[in-house]
Amino acid sequence: MKTFPTPEALRRFPFGLADVAVIFGTLVLLAVVSRIGAGALVSFEPPDVVPSIDLDIRNLPYYAGRSTLRMFIALFFSFIFTLVYGYIAAHSRRAERVLIPLLDILQSVPVLGFLSITVTGFIALFKGSLLGLEAASIFAIFTSQVWNMTFSFYQSLRTIPRELDEAVTLYHLSGWERFVKLEVPSATIGLVWNAMMSFGGGWFFVAASEAISVLNQSYTLPGLGSYVAEAIARENLSALGWALLTIAIIIILVDQLFWRPIIAWSDKFRLEQSQAAESPESWVLDLLRTARIPRLVGKALTPLTDTINRVLASLTPQRCAIVVDPMMHNQSDRIYNFILLLIVGGLIAAGLHFILTTVGLGEVFTAFELGLLTLGRVTILLIVATLIWTPIGVAIGFNPKLARLLQPVVQFLASFPANFIFPFATLLFIKFNIDINWGSILLMSLGAQWYILFNSIAGAQSIPTDLREMADDVGLKGWKKWQKLIIPGILSAWVTGGITASGGAWNASIVSEIVSWGSTTLAANGLGTYIAKATEVGDWARITLGVGMMSLYVVGLNRIFWRRLYELAETKYHV
Known part of the structure; x- marks a missing residue:
């Protein structure tokens, strides 16, 4: 197996060798981003x-670059949204x-x-430029990444150890x-693993985000997803086959150059009193730590960052305990609940009016019954995925050697867009006469099961090493160890x-319950098929009913x- 030089070995190299590598890599990255990003700035005006x-x-390298750039831009905005939204939700009941x-x-x-609702607005915002369609595509990818990250950050803030608080x-x-x-x-480890999962899950929706319909006109943006869709068509x-090989290479490169260094860096945020036996490693992080330029840039920016920190600290004074009159508090809560009830009541009334004047009450019962079928598939998926992937995630999280060996494999499997292989699955179902009502569970799991695995890994890594050592010292093994240490330690992350x-399985049901290859289409009975068919014919009434x-x-x-499991994790199983 190929090994990379350690920081000590790199320091023995001639002065500036690591710095040359950093400068060269930065220039190459800027050149590639500039070349790829220029394609988004061309003129465009519907119905061009x-x-x-x-x-x-x-053309595959260029298409892959366009899709990857969209993924990273969406990831950046997902982080910003996560920090703001999760913070507000965690600090205000x-x-x-x-x-x-x-x-x-x-x-x-x-x-x-999201794409059908926002695309017209983005085109109007960037009038005369293809950037409008690009922004709509990036927003669609953003909606496939951000919710998982936000849930993780919110839950991490709610379970900060009391002594640190x-x-x-x-x-x-x-x-x-x-x-x-x-x-x-405190939230970094869980957030990093969920961001990695969200980034991989975003590939699942790349093809859909790069094919845009507006003003009765369809547009296909250059990208790896649209390339695959065209190859299937x-x-x-x-x-x-070449597209699948390309995306495999992209996933490996992103893992080595981006995610592996971040995972190794985030290990310093582990909440424990004793040092872990082994820590994650990354040759890219070792290179950056060895180079002098990053440190010099950091020192040059120190006065600016210190000033920003002082200003923000002065604008956000320490929270003080406020004594609230219980009667005033209860009265305020009653007013708040009354306003919330009015809003919810208004939405329900509007929904009932829409239903009665368009699809009718009978269609509601049909959608509800189809939802029960999809619910059954989601439940089976969660049970099977938990039994299979939770023990594997804990093993990876507890063993750094195993993590180094399997993390790239797990990242590859989770990042590989499952819908790219749906046509092959369709051929398999046809050949072996597999009922799509059961086969769709497998298709849904290809995209959704990784959330449980990645959160199990993050939860296991967050368990302090001293607690693990204590469990070993007192002889906890087997189910007793799971009952006393592992389940309480990972419950919060597992719930996330x-x-x-x-949620991902429900979303994926739209493309998993109805699949096709050529002229052959297999459709399962479920809410996903209901929405997909309504979307295909443009029946907005049934689309709205299905989504609702x-x-x-x-x-x-x-x-x-x-939510009850969240509360259990916050109260009983709190480090």
Whole structure:
């Protein structure tokens, strides 16, 4: 197996060798981004025609670069949204009662739903430029990444160890200092693994985000997803094979150059009193730590960052305990609940009016019954994925050697867009006469099961090493160890994985319950098929009903089941 030089070995090299590598890599990255980004700035005005996708394999590097750039831009905005939204939801009980159910609803809305609603606005915002279509595509990818990350950050803030929270209060840290010194570091490991999962999950929706319909006109943006869609449409197996090889290379490069260094860097935020036996390693991080230029740039920026920190600290004073009159508090809560009830009542009344004047009440019962079938598939998926992937995730999280060996494999499997192999699955179902009502569970799991695995890994890594050592010292093994240490330690992270896997499975049902290859189409009975067929014929009444019914299922399950598990993790199983 190939090994990379350690920081000590790199320091023995001639002066500046690591710095030359950093400079060269930075210049290459800037050149590639400039070359790829220039394609998004060309003029465009509907109903202009976007150049069609060319299946010549020489175009694959450029198409892959366009898709990868969209993924990273969407990831950047996902981080910003996560930090703001998750912080507000975790620190305001009243805001939480609105923001978390809203997050449940947003998670349940299909990516294509966001795309169809926002594309016209983005085109108007960037009038005369292809940047409008690019922004719409990036926003669609953003909606496939952000909800999982936001749930993770919110839950991490709600389960910060009490002694650390008390220490921050005793040291009189400002709100900004608390945020950067306690809250973000405490959430980093879980957030990194969920971001990695979200980034991989984003590939699942790349093809849909690069094919845009507006003003009765369809446009296909250059990208790897649109290339694969064109290869499938033309039944070109050779082009499809080259595209799959390309995305495999992209996933490996992104893992080595981006995710592996971040995972190794984030290990310093582990909450424990003893050092882990082994820590994650990355040759890229070792190179950056050895080079002198990053340190010199950091020192040059220190005065600016210190000034920004002082300003933000002065603007966010320490939170003080406020004594509230219980009667005033109860009266304020009653007013708040009354206003919330009015809003919800108004939405329900509007929904009933829409139903009665368009599809009719009978169609509602049909959508509800189809939702039960999809719910059954989602439930089976969650149970099987938990039994299979939770022990594997814990093993990876507890063993750094195993993590170094399997993390690239796991990242590759999770990042590989499952819908790219749906045509092959369709042929398999036809050949072996597999009922799509059962086969769709497998297709849904290809994209959703990884949320449970990645959160199990993050949860296991967050368990302090001293607790693991203590468990070994007292002889905890087998089920007793799971009962006393592992399950309490990973429950919070597993719930985040379960809730996002559930939402992802509902979303994926739209493309998993109905699949095709050529003229052959297999359709399962379920809410996903209902929405897909309504979308195909442009039946907005049934599209709205289907999406609304899916949102009711997701939100209802989250409030009845997942929210109670969240509360259990916050109260009983709290480090």
